[in-house]
Amino acid sequence: MELSQLIINQETFSIRALVETHRRVKRVAPCYPMSMDDFYGQDLAFVHAEAFEALAVSAAETLLQFLGRGAPSRRVLDLGCGAGPLSRRLSEKGFSTWGLDLSPALIAVARERLPGAEFQCGSIHDARLPKAAAAAAVGEVLNYATAHDPAALSGVFARVFKALAPGGVFLFDLAGPGRVGAGRSFTEGANWAVGLVATESSDQLLRKISTFREVDEGVRCRSYEEHRLRLWPAASVVERLRACGFRAQELPGYSGATMPPSLHVYLAIKPSWRQKYAPSERSLSGCRAPRARRAENALCKNGKAAEKQQCSAPKGRKPGQLDQCCDCRNQDQREHREVAIVDKQPDQFVEG
Secondary structure, three states, rough: OOHHHHHOOHHHHOOOHHHHHHHHHOOOOOOOOOOOHHOOOOHHHHHHHHOHHHHHHHHHHHHHHHHHOOOOEEEEEEOOOOOOOOOOOHHHHOOOEEEEEHHHHHHHHHHOOOOEEEEEEEEOOOOOOEEEEEEEOOHHHHHHHHOOOOOHHHHHHHHHHEEOOOOEEEEEEOOOOOOOOOOEEEOOOOOOOEEEEEEEOEEEEEEEEEEEEEEEEOEEEEEEEEEEEEEOHHHHHHHHHHHHOEEEEEEEOOOOOOOOOOOEHHHOOOOOOOOOHHHHHOOOOOOOOOOOHHHHEOOOOOOOOOOOOOOOOOOOOOOOOOOOHHHHHHHHHHHHHHHHHHHOOOOOOOOO
16 A cells, blocks of 8 residues: 555544554554654655755755856855755855755765765854855755744844855745645655644744655654744845845745745845945846936945045046945955955854
């Protein structure tokens, strides 16, 4: 009997019913509840690596659109990397990747797949983040990271902002209210099956997951995990990003992916020292503001008027280029020196 045939009535489907029915069909190894310390244990990690990586691959294609051509010195942080599908795609394009995940089982798979890449097992809240040109957190990573503390979201944004070089890109997704979907699902492969029951209450989502995996001929082991996520409204996310210094916007989704319900994609950019225009005047796609803009209405990034009578322009200024006040020019010079330091010391880490 196929496992899919065990689900007769979706209205009465539960993890317990699935387990008890499957017990009568095949010999099953003992199952013990897993704590959050066993987050993505051996069985669920195996299934996730085999069948649930399409979203991360699509996210990699989206990130590549903003990164352009790769170079070994251009490092990308893969936060919540799982088994490394995003890192693998970026590595193929010439980028150096650094992956982080809370699950030892997933990290083991990632290291086996990409022995030349760097993967670390740890938490996004306190792991040492290396300097990088870009960062990604795909697959509700930040929903998990903020499940027990809503203030942690701004803390993660601040840590990523600090790790990115000026002009660095941060691509990630966050589930919002309504993410529960149908509330029940069942998926199976050649030698595994997963049953899930999800409930949503206020800003919290709880998933109860039973995983069956064949470990020997006719023998399947089963495991159980409970995943808790905090749901985030889109407006709140963009507001927090901007408060940390990012230029941010919500994207329609990842390239070529059919997005799950209420899963929102965000793009945040750390302002570059080369940038001459305010965020409202230069979109994230790189389109410059019209040159015919009136100079008397222009403000430099410190909010000071950039008119000629208030601060003189540097010699050799190009026609149509905005003047800057002295404070802004000094700040640009400091940021330029920081970029030089990052390029010379690619292995420098930042602490939380």
